[in-house]
Amino acid sequence: MNEGAPHPVTETAAVPPRRSDATRGAILAAARERFAADGYERATIRAIARDARIDPSMVMRYYGNKEGLFAAASAIDLRLPDLTAVAREDIGRALVTHFLDVWEKDEVLTAMLRVGITNSAGAERMQGIFRDQLLPVARRVCPDPADAPQRAGLCASQILGMALARYVLRFPPAVALSDKEMADWLGPTVQRYLTAEGP
Numbered sequence: 001m002n003e004g005a006p007h008p009v010t011e012t013a014a015v016p017p018r019r020s021d022a023t024r025g026a027i028l029a030a031a032r033e034r035f036a037a038d039g040y041e042r043a044t045i046r047a048i049a050r051d052a053r054i055d056p057s058m059v060m061r062y063y064g065n066k067e068g069l070f071a072a073a074s075a076i077d078l079r080l081p082d083l084t085a086v087a088r089e090d091i092g093r094a095l096v097t098h099f100l101d102v103w104e105k106d107e108v109l110t111a112m113l114r115v116g117i118t119n120s121a122g123a124e125r126m127q128g129i130f131r132d133q134l135l136p137v138a139r140r141v142c143p144d145p146a147d148a149p150q151r152a153g154l155c156a157s158q159i160l161g162m163a164l165a166r167y168v169l170r171f172p173p174a175v176a177l178s179d180k181e182m183a184d185w186l187g188p189t190v191q192r193y194l195t196a197e198g199p
Contacts, residue, residue, distance in 0.1 A: 020062075026052040027059055031073040032107075036114035040070060040121040074112050074125040078102065078133045083141065091141055092191025096183045099159050103167055104179075110167045113160065117168075130156045141194050154193040158186055 030051035034043045045066055049056040063069040079102065086094045103109055112129075115122030130152070138152035139145045162182065165174040177185070 023052075023054060023058060024062055026054065027062060027069070028073050031069050032111040032115075035070065035073060035122065036111040036118075039118040040066075040115065041119060045069070070121065070125075074115070074122070074129075076108060076112060076129050078129065080133055080137055083137065088141070088195060089191070091194055092189070093183050093187030095137070095155070095190055095194075096159070096162075096186045097179065099163070100179045100182060103163055110163070113163055113168055117164075126160075130160075138194055143195070143197055151193050155190050158190055158193070162186060 031048045034048045034051055045059050046056050049059050059069060063072055081094060081098050083091055112126060116126035134156060135148055135152040139148040142148050142151050165171045
């Protein structure tokens with residue numbers, strides 16, 4: 001082959017992110033912060049666009065209206081682990097450990113928890129996330145699937161209560177606990193809610 005000729009590409013070149021992806025990301029990040037700070041009712045498209053340093057028309061172009069933007073900003077996948085490989089007596093600890101890991105790495109959940117505290121739209125969104133993703137887990141592992149909604153609700157009370165104290169209100173004793181200590185304390189409680197025969 002002629003040395004001056006271009007060589008065929010043998011590796012996939014890294015594709016830079018499209019500008020629209022960066023714009024969407026900036027809008028969603030600004031929206032989560034604004035919804036968390038002002039609540040759903042008081043947050044405005046104009047303020048969110050200003051925070052994202054773009055024109056408000058771009059927000060409308062990508063998300064249509066505030067309802068569409070809120071739905072996109074609050075779309076959260078809890079990425080719950082497959083518990084079929086987890087010993088039954090370790091399910092509570094596995095869930096607590098997972099949620100701690102998610103909360104440590106993903107500020108979206110913390111922002112949406114703040115929104116859920118301040119207004120009904122945020123509360124409904126958080127309810128839907130936990131209902132749609134945590135309820136199936138409870139249904140699979142609890143002794144009577146008919147009890148799954150109550151058991152999932154009790155688990156959510158522990159997990160969200162922990163997140164509120166540790167990541168939103170930042171109570172010093174809750175913040176000071178290591179992830180292992182938190183899992184040691186909360187794991188057995190979540191385990192009892194999920195798998196105990198009764199109260």
